[in-house]
Amino acid sequence: MASSRSVTKCLPRLFSTICRQSRHLPSHARAPSNLLRPSSLCSLPSRSISRLQASSPYTRSFTTTAQRQHGHIKPPKPGEEFVYLLNIFGNLLYVTFIDKDGQDYKFAVSEGDNLLDIAQANDLEMEGACGGSCACSTCHVIVTEDDYYDKIPExxxxxxxxxxxxxGLTETSRLGCQVVMKKELDGLVVRLPSMTRNLQASDFQ
Amino acid sequence: MSLLAGSRTSRRVLSWKPAVRRGHGRCKNLSTVSPTPRNPDASSPFRMAIVGSGPAGFYTASRVLSKLPQAKIDMYEALPVPFGLVRHGVAPDHPEVKNCQDRFDEIASSPNFTFVGNVTVGDSSQPGRHCTVELQSLMRHYDSILLAYGAAEDKKLGIFGESTLTGIYSAREFVGWYNGLPDCTNLHPDLTRGEDAVIIGQGNVALDVARMLLEDIDTLRKTDITEHALSRLAESRVKRVHIVGRRGPMQVSNLPLYDFIEPFLPLRQALNVTYQAAFTIKEARELMKLPDVAFHPVNRTLIPQDLKSLPRASKRLMEVLLKGTPDADPLETSKSWSLDSCLSPKHFLARSDSPDSVASTEFDVTALADPFDPKSRVEKTGEAIILPSDIVLRSVGYKSVPLPGFVEAGIQFDERRGIVCNDGFGRVTRLVSDSDASSSARQQVPGLYCAGWLKRGPTGVIASTMQDAFTTGDAITQDWLAGASFLGSHEGSSRAHGWEGVKEELGLDQARRVVTWDQWKMIDTVERSRGEAQGKEREKFTNVADMLAVLD
Structure with a gap:
């Protein structure tokens, strides 16, 4: 028990180390996208998230809505942190979301996570009104590369x-809740559809 | 979390362009002072009242709270229970659609959110069973009011027999009845009159109602459908359901739902285009999959021979309709249904042995100028047919109604379209004219906004209401930050007190009847445990007195 507690304490520091290291990544990783944030971080106490946020100038700002525990992403069980960490470093998969402003966010995720849960755990603007039960279209994503689209089960x-x-349906549209991360999808890039909400009433007059 | 994150958010918020709105060349601002931007973290928070607790209200609240974290939002609901049509409209066999309630619950648990249940906004001089607040009172105590109370009535056919014969029901009331809406508890539709049911209208509500009539009763038993509806449906003799529309399958199909939301709304308003609501493919497919229920083939001449050239959504829906139910033959199954096209209701006919009961419906046969054109004109051919109708359900659309006090507040209600006049982004507007009547202009009514069906008409699914609510939420925050004129602003430094102020005006006696969010959770718990005893998700209370009795 004692050891697992200390691991929990180390976790935030460890992640901030990841973030610091990420600054030295090659410059092709642009500012907000170079944040490698394991999505399971959402299961940490919010205090450590703040510390982590403070430690990296590149982190994206959080909204102040109550921390949403969409909790479908597997959090480590007590005593399993070591296994979990090993897992992270052994089996990390990467997925990138491009939001409607063209900003890209890259996340390290585990196999089995679906895109809706990943987006919500990372506070991206994706509603998932039906809770991921394939009964609405609010988690619509567009897969940017045909090769990846073909690797997702039909x-x-x-x-x-x-x-x-x-x-804004496209040939490579999918519902985020139905796309489950697996090894073949490592490096997947998806775009969130733009609702072109910025049009003005005068544009129609 | 709060300090750090708060400052981050404010930075983000300020980084948008807080410039005064463009695009309202014809929209005069009442304020003569040039607006000064507001600080989202100012000590006096933005106070907003939301009228109605359905998806439009909740999703707008969520957008406003995420952009103005200091905002204080009070949500007024006429019933002791929240969620509007998510609770009382969504079909009981679609529990997954109701998952958005979890999100609403999250929003409601924000410390800046107050649920004011069992309070009607309207005319307080009318004695009612519960607490009534006047719109003017809300206007005194808030910076802004969001009207999101949806559509509580329905459109009528206006034909002979509609209101005089028994056996003709409104589909909206039928839905409210099986979903436990207190106003519709006493509908008691008689489903034992005969085997033929005619549903007039081909929207999703029509298909939901058809499914309730055709679905296996044991499937419904596991849902949160009300007990009184279950027992009536179990006795139902209905075997043949006609879902009748004025036009053809290509016209009811797939005018994309997003036609009904911005950015097309201003365009539609400008062009004065109105579309008929349509059913969606999910609902059609569900009916096709009902065990032991057959579909009578559609009129093939109304669907293009070559489906390949159709847009994706249209093509897929036509495929579903053409495939029908290959494993179930209408001659062999006990129950069947059809989509009857090109029929416009003419009048209802009474039974010879019982002159006050409906026996059949006479329809004018119509013809489409171009059956494959989704916007084809439809004209009467002069022919007529009669369909036996032991029970008729009118499902030609919901309708919003204005609130008492709209005129005094300067809110214009478009009776024809059943919406509050707005700029398509949710800002309430009114058409005014100069004193010499030389010109007219659309003017924004400061501080007043609308969302959902009241804003764009009764069409679309929860996803479209969500998107539309976000648009309104953006308009509200944009206006507030830009320093636009709001309700409280012309009264100098007096601060809005929100629900506390309204409560004081109401008096203790009235305010005691208000249902809080925690009290709703108590009602919720009791409903769930009542349901558990019967092996279902919940057993709803179907009248207000029973809901309130939980709290005594």
Missing amino acids: PEDDENDMLDLAF
Whole structure:
């Protein structure tokens, strides 16, 4: 027990180390995208998240809505932190989200996480109104590369039925809740559809 | 978390362009002083009242709270229970659609959010069973009011027999009845009159109602459908359901739902285009999959031979309709349904042996100028047909109604479209004219906003209401930060006191009847445990007195 507690205490520091190291990454990783944040971080106490935020100038600002525990991403069970850490460094998969402003966010995630849970755990603007049960179209994502799109198992009828209602549907559209990360999808890049909300009433007059 | 994150957010918020809104060349601001930007962290917070607790209200609240973390939001709901149509509209066999309630619960648990249940906004001189607050009172105590109370009535056909014959029901009330809406508890539809049911209208509500009539009763038993509806549906003799529309499958199908939200709304308003609501493919597919229920083939001449050239959504829906139910033959199954196209209701006919009951419906047969054109015109051919109708459900759309006090508040209500006049972004506007009547202009009503069905009409799914609510939320925060004129601003330094101020005006006796969020959670717990006893998600209370009795 004692050892697991100390590991918990180390965790925030460890992650901030990752963040610091990430500054030395090659320059192709642009400012906000070079943050390698394991998505499971959301299960840490919020205090450590603040510390982590403070330690890196590159981190994206948090909104102040109550910390959302969408909790479908596997948090380490007490006593399993070591295994968990090993897992992280052994089996990290990367996924990049490009938001509607063109900003990209790269996350380190585990196998089995779906894109909706990853986006919500990292406070990206993705609603997931039906809670990931494939009954709405609010987690619509666009896979940027055909190769990756082909590696995702084909959508079932109910996913396609919901995609039919999605705004800005493309040939490589999917519902985030139905895309589950696996080794072949390491490096996946998805775009969040733009709702072109900035148009002004005068544009129509 | 709060300190650090708060300052981060404010930085982010200030980094947008807080410039005064562009794009309202024709929209005069009432304030003559040039607006000065407001600070989102100012000591006197932004206070907003939301009228209605459905998805439009909650999603707007969530957007405002995320951009103005200091904002204080009070949500007024006429019933003791929240969630509007998510609770009382979404079909009981669609529990996954109701998952958005978890998100609403999260929003409601914010310390800056107050639920004021069992309070009607309206005319307080009318004696009611519960507490009533006047719109003017809200206007005195808030910076802003968001109207998000949806559509509480429905459109009528206006044909002979509609209001005089028994056996004709509003689909909206039927939905409210099986979902436990207190106003509709006493509908008691008689489903034992005969085997033929006619549903007039081809929207998702029509398909939901058809599914309730055709679905296996044991499937419904596991849902949160009300007990009184279960027992009536179990006795139902209905075997044949006609879902009747004025136009064809290509016209009801897939006018994308997002046609109904911005950015197209201003365009639609400008062009004065109105579309018919349509059903979505999920609902059609569900009906096709019902065990032991057959679908009568659609009229093939109304669907293009070559589906390949159709847009994706249209093509997929047509495929579902053409495939039908290959494993179930209408001649062999006990229950069946059809989509009857090109029929416009003419009048209802009474039974010869019982002149006050509906027996059948006579329809004018219509013809489409171009059956494959989604916007095709439809004209009567002069022919008519009669469909046997032991029970009729009218499902031609919901309708919003204005609140008492709109005129005094300067809010204009578009009776024809059933919406509050707005700029398409949720800002309430009114059409005014100069004193010499030389010109007219659209003017923003300071501090007043609308969202959801009240803003864009009763169409679309929760996802479209969400997107539309976010647009309104953005407009509110943008206006506030830009220093636009709000309700409190013309009264100098007097600060809005929100619910506390309203409560004081109401008096202790009235305010005692208010239902808080914690009290709703108590009602929720009791409903769930009542349901558990019967092996279902929840057993809803179907009248207000029973809901309140939990709290005694």
